[in-house]
Amino acid sequence: MRFILACLMSLSFLCASDYIETTAHSSDDFEAEFQSTNNENLFDPLSGYNEVMTNINDKFYEYLLKPTAQGYAYVMPQMARNGVSNFFDNLFFPIRLVNNLLQLKFHNSLQETERFVLNSTMGILGFRDVAGEELNIKTHDEDFGQTLGYYGMGSGFHVVLPFFGPSNVRDIVGISVDMWLNPITYLEARGDANLLDNTGQAIAATAFYTVNKTSLHVKEYDNFKKDAIELYPFLRNFYESRRDKLISE
Amino acid sequence: MKRILALLILTLLCAHPLLAIEESAIPTFMQSNIDTITNILRDKKIPQEERSKKIFTIFDSIFDYTLMSQLSLGGKQWTALSTSQQAEFSKLFEMKLKISYMEKLDLYTNEKMVIKNLEKIKDARIHLTTHLIKNNEVYEIIYKFYKDKNNNWMIYDVDILGVSIIQTYRTQFADVLAKESFSSLLEKLKQPDEPAPKKQ
Numbered sequence: 053m054r055f056i057l058a059c060l061m062s063l064s065f066l067c068a069s070d071y072i073e074t075t076a077h078s079s080d081d082f083e084a085e086f087q088s089t090n091n092e093n094l095f096d097p098l099s100g101y102n103e104v105m106t107n108i109n110d111k112f113y114e115y116l117l118k119p120t121a122q123g124y125a126y127v128m129p130q131m132a133r134n135g136v137s138n139f140f141d142n143l144f145f146p147i148r149l150v151n152n153l154l155q156l157k158f159h160n161s162l163q164e165t166e167r168f169v170l171n172s173t174m175g176i177l178g179f180r181d182v183a184g185e186e187l188n189i190k191t192h193d194e195d196f197g198q199t200l201g202y203y204g205m206g207s208g209f210h211v212v213l214p215f216f217g218p219s220n221v222r223d224i225v226g227i228s229v230d231m232w233l234n235p236i237t238y239l240e241a242r243g244d245a246n247l248l249d250n251t252g253q254a255i256a257a258t259a260f261y262t263v264n265k266t267s268l269h270v271k272e273y274d275n276f277k278k279d280a281i282e283l284y285p286f287l288r289n290f291y292e293s294r295r296d297k298l299i300s301e
Numbered sequence: 302m303k304r305i306l307a308l309l310i311l312t313l314l315c316a317h318p319l320l321a322i323e324e325s326a327i328p329t330f331m332q333s334n335i336d337t338i339t340n341i342l343r344d345k346k347i348p349q350e351e352r353s354k355k356i357f358t359i360f361d362s363i364f365d366y367t368l369m370s371q372l373s374l375g376g377k378q379w380t381a382l383s384t385s386q387q388a389e390f391s392k393l394f395e396m397k398l399k400i401s402y403m404e405k406l407d408l409y410t411n412e413k414m415v416i417k418n419l420e421k422i423k424d425a426r427i428h429l430t431t432h433l434i435k436n437n438e439v440y441e442i443i444y445k446f447y448k449d450k451n452n453n454w455m456i457y458d459v460d461i462l463g464v465s466i467i468q469t470y471r472t473q474f475a476d477v478l479a480k481e482s483f484s485s486l487l488e489k490l491k492q493p494d495e496p497a498p499k500k501q
């Protein structure tokens with residue numbers, strides 16, 4: 053009898069030590085969970101340049117873009133700005149369609165096409181998002197950077213672009229390919245397919261788009277930026293995690 | 302003797318289910334938390350200070366701030382610190398998280414928050430996916446739970462739009478510590494408003 057009792061007791065101790073072991077393990081687990089993107093094994097050859105460019109972009113935002121956007125918001129009612137934003141989003145349809153198709157997302161491609169047709173007609177050139185509001189057809193944002201990621205291409209090292217902000221090698225390739233599909237860029241090689249007449253117009257259109265979009269998100273961005281302790285690693289981590297998430301969707 | 306044996310077996314059998322809090326209870330538990338918080342937020346009569354106090358009482362019971370501080374700093378750095386340094390860092394980090402959250406609350410209008418999915422990653426990890434719905438757009442927020450020493454499910458990280466809060470701090474802290482000392486990191490945590498100006 054005593055023997056059985058002893059057995060049972062030791063069994064319960066075994067269970068206990070098992071338990072202690074698992075909790076000890078779990079702190080390693082935690083480390084592993086966050087280790088993968090830790091700085092020590094992060095390849096960031098341009099960190100010096102990136103940090104400087106992050107500061108330049110930040111100054112550009114604080115002293116030029118933000119005041120411009122706020123002034124613009126003062127004279128343009130929110131409804132009009134939402135309309136302009138919808139108009140541009142509708143124009144970028146070719147980028148989304150092609151990249152959805154390239155990723156074999158046929159249902160999404162179909163929905164994008166439906167959105168484009170409905171919003172361009174009933175939504176009056178895309179100023180109103182009829183498809184989204186009335187029929188709940190959501191947009192499926194895809195770009196060529198995501199397409200490359202979808203087919204397994206790694207992000208490469210991080211690069212902060214002037215004006216554009218955080219990016220990486222893969223997404224720079226993506227941006228340059230998407231430029232061909234973007235109606236508000238001007239590319240000589242595209243010939244008659246250009247919507248605009250010259251580079252000047254293209255820059256003006258892009259600037260207008262940017263100011264309009266910024267005016268809708270000033271509060272959010274300022275609030276978001278307040279969380280940063282070091283702006284460059286903060287934005288880099290945000291950008292890379294966000295892109296990974298978008299690619300996985 | 303037999304009675305002791307029976308008792309022992311009985312306790313052994315019962316010990317497990319008694320210790321563990323049902324994981325299936327997490328969604329209802331979190332939904333009620335979310336509802337309480339939303340109600341507090343919608344009630345514009347409550348003064349700001351009291352509002353955050355009420356919300357943080359709920360938070361304190363489900364967020365493991367100490368573990369969060371430890372993870373944000375990284376195991377190696379954490380164990381190198383003295384107990385008092387660890388405590389000071391935890392305190393500052395908790396403040397940082399709370400202030401950041403409070404600032405987000407200022408943007409709150411009438412968003413809806415719904416629980417989408419509960420996923421068991423492994424034995425001691427659960428991910429709760431929620432959707433924040435604002436102007437027809439959906440933002441995904443994932444609360445990550447782990448089972449602590451007392452078998453309570455506690456939150457150790459939150460993913461917003463695929464960006465882990467802990468990871469965000471972890472990269473920043475590592476960046477600061479690669480160039481500067483631990484005490485200057487503490488200084489930076491103390492000034493939550495502005496990203497500290499760069500020394501050239």
